[in-house]
Amino acid sequence: MANKQVAIVGGGLAGLYAARLLHKAGIEFVLYEARERVGGRILTIDATGAPALDGFDLGPSWFWPEAQPAIGAVVDELGLAAFRQASAGDVVFERMSREAPQRYQSRFVEPPSMRLVGGTAALVQALLRDLPAEKILRGYRVSELKLCENGIDLTIADHNDVSRVHKACAVIAAMPPRLLEATVTFDPPQDAEIRKLWRETPTWMAPSAKFIAIYDQPFWHAAGLSGTAQSLVGPLAEIHDASTASGQSALFGFLGISADQRANHGNEPLTRACLAQLARIYGPMALAPRATHYKDWAADSLTATALDRVSAGHVVPRTAPWVLGSWADRLTLGGSETSPSEPGYLAGAIAAAERAVAATLINIRV
Numbered sequence: 001m002a003n004k005q006v007a008i009v010g011g012g013l014a015g016l017y018a019a020r021l022l023h024k025a026g027i028e029f030v031l032y033e034a035r036e037r038v039g040g041r042i043l044t045i046d047a048t049g050a051p052a053l054d055g056f057d058l059g060p061s062w063f064w065p066e067a068q069p070a071i072g073a074v075v076d077e078l079g080l081a082a083f084r085q086a087s088a089g090d091v092v093f094e095r096m097s098r099e100a101p102q103r104y105q106s107r108f109v110e111p112p113s114m115r116l117v118g119g120t121a122a123l124v125q126a127l128l129r130d131l132p133a134e135k136i137l138r139g140y141r142v143s144e145l146k147l148c149e150n151g152i153d154l155t156i157a158d159h160n161d162v163s164r165v166h167k168a169c170a171v172i173a174a175m176p177p178r179l180l181e182a183t184v185t186f187d188p189p190q191d192a193e194i195r196k197l198w199r200e201t202p203t204w205m206a207p208s209a210k211f212i213a214i215y216d217q218p219f220w221h222a223a224g225l226s227g228t229a230q231s232l233v234g235p236l237a238e239i240h241d242a243s244t245a246s247g248q249s250a251l252f253g254f255l256g257i258s259a260d261q262r263a264n265h266g267n268e269p270l271t272r273a274c275l276a277q278l279a280r281i282y283g284p285m286a287l288a289p290r291a292t293h294y295k296d297w298a299a300d301s302l303t304a305t306a307l308d309r310v311s312a313g314h315v316v317p318r319t320a321p322w323v324l325g326s327w328a329d330r331l332t333l334g335g336s337e338t339s340p341s342e343p344g345y346l347a348g349a350i351a352a353a354e355r356a357v358a359a360t361l362i363n364i365r366v
Contacts, residue, residue: 004028006360007154007168009142009184012040014334014349014356015174016127017074021357023131027364030168032156034141034302038128040175041205041303044119047214047248047291053125054118054246056212058295059205060346061085061120061242061252066111068347070354075116078126085113086241089226092281094233101281106226117245120346145171145331146187152330169364172356174334176203177322182305191324198322199307201337202315204344206308209255209262209296211274212242213289218249220282227251229281235273239281251278251286259298259309267294315343329363332356 006022008015011033022029037051041059046052062085065072075082090103116122128136143163144155151169158164173180177198181190190198218241220227227241237256243249253274255262262270271292278286298304315337322333334356339348 004364005030005168006364007032007152007166007171008334009154009171009173009180010040010175010335011035011038011136011138012174012335012349013042013123013127013346014336014353015040015172016124016131017350017353018172018174018334018357019131019135020127021353022360025357025361027361029135030166031136032140032142032154033136033138036139038136038138039121039124041297042120042124043295044121045293049291049293051121052119053121054244054248055121056214056242056244056248056250056252056293057115057120058210058212058293059120059297061115062113063116063346064111065114068342068345070350071345071347074350075123078123080122080126081117081245082114083117083245085115086243087112087226087228089221089224091226092229094229094231094277094281097233101229103225106228115245119244123346142184144185144187147326147330169330170360171331172334172353172360173331174353174356176206176303176335176337177201177333178203178206178305178307178337179303180333180335182307186327188326190327194322194324200312202312202344203304203308204315204337204348205297206300206304207259207298207311209259209294209298210252211236211255211271212250212252212293213275213278213286214248214250214291214293215285215289216249218243219285220251223283225282229253231256231277231281234277235270236277239278251282253278255296258311259296262296263299270294317341317343332359332363 005028008031043058044055046055139159141157146153154166181198229239234256236253239253242252336349339352342348
């Protein structure tokens with residue numbers, strides 16, 4: 001086969017790790033990422049909201065190396081430092097609006113939730129360091145894949161929305177199956193049952209929204225609180241300490257209301273409501289954050305589709321094929337949702353990339 005270049009569609013953790021594996025195997029690759037940044041659902045910001053190398057995670061924060069050895073091994077391989085999620089102190093539960101929040105002594109949880117020093121983006125930056133920069137193309141959106149005699153033609157729109165056709169011997173689609181089905185056309189079309197499978201596979205985090213309040217001091221610790229709270233009152237359903245290893249103090253929470261409700265309320269009213277809730281739980285100092293940030297992943301068109309506005313639960317691991325027919329030898333799905341273990345999680349992204357690269361190497365007869 002003359003053209004041995006593999007195209008990777010998607011520059012999240014799965015796509016970057018697939019690129020790392022191909023690069024180590026001596027296989028030429030090019031990675032196309034529709035965003036102007038890489039990382040996908042990994043997004044670490046500073047107090048101003050800009051992407052940062054030491055900040056707060058608006059996407060995934062935790063991993064569990066004892067229960068997920070694959071991600072632990074990658075963290076060790078890349079020489080990254082990790083620390084335990086803050087858990088010392090009481091937890092709080094809000095049951096009803098007419099009741100005061102109740103405090104309970106926290107229980108030691110095993111395995112512990114771990115976070116990366118610098119935020120989860122440290123994982124992205126470490127992977128980028130070992131990859132040829134000219135092969136990581138940001139701001140390039142893939143709109144069509146067409147089978148041809150020696151591989152696949154990819155129709156790609158650049159930063160100026162100018163479309164070109166690029167060629168590859170094989171493609172790894174390192175993106176959620178539902179997003180792939182909604183945004184990329186295929187010639188010949190995918191099998192109807194495969195399209196249905198992709199469409200019905202929930203995208204991890206896509207229905208979710210995350211709120212972060214940044215403070216000068218972790219005042220909740222002085223009150224004997226861990227920062228962990230659960231609420232049936234809302235708007236935040238689950239709250240945790242988001243302070244960084246470098247000493248920046250913050251609380252974060254997941255919104256417990258639907259994407260449509262969030263859109264109807266708007267960001268500013270939601271921010272006020274979140275701060276009012278934090279004040280109920282942690283006291284009046286919570287009303288004076290240094291900064292707040294809100295990320296609604298359901299409103300992110302490069303993460304979610306219209307189907308993601310209603311949560312369908314977590315994706316179920318699948319061992320059966322994700323691609324059939326004439327596409328099976330050219331296209332491999334490698335997004336975290338396609339992992340046979342821990343689908344959706346960071347660990348699932350690693351496992352999905354490993355599986356996709358192994359299958360691709362077989363398909364291109366390496």
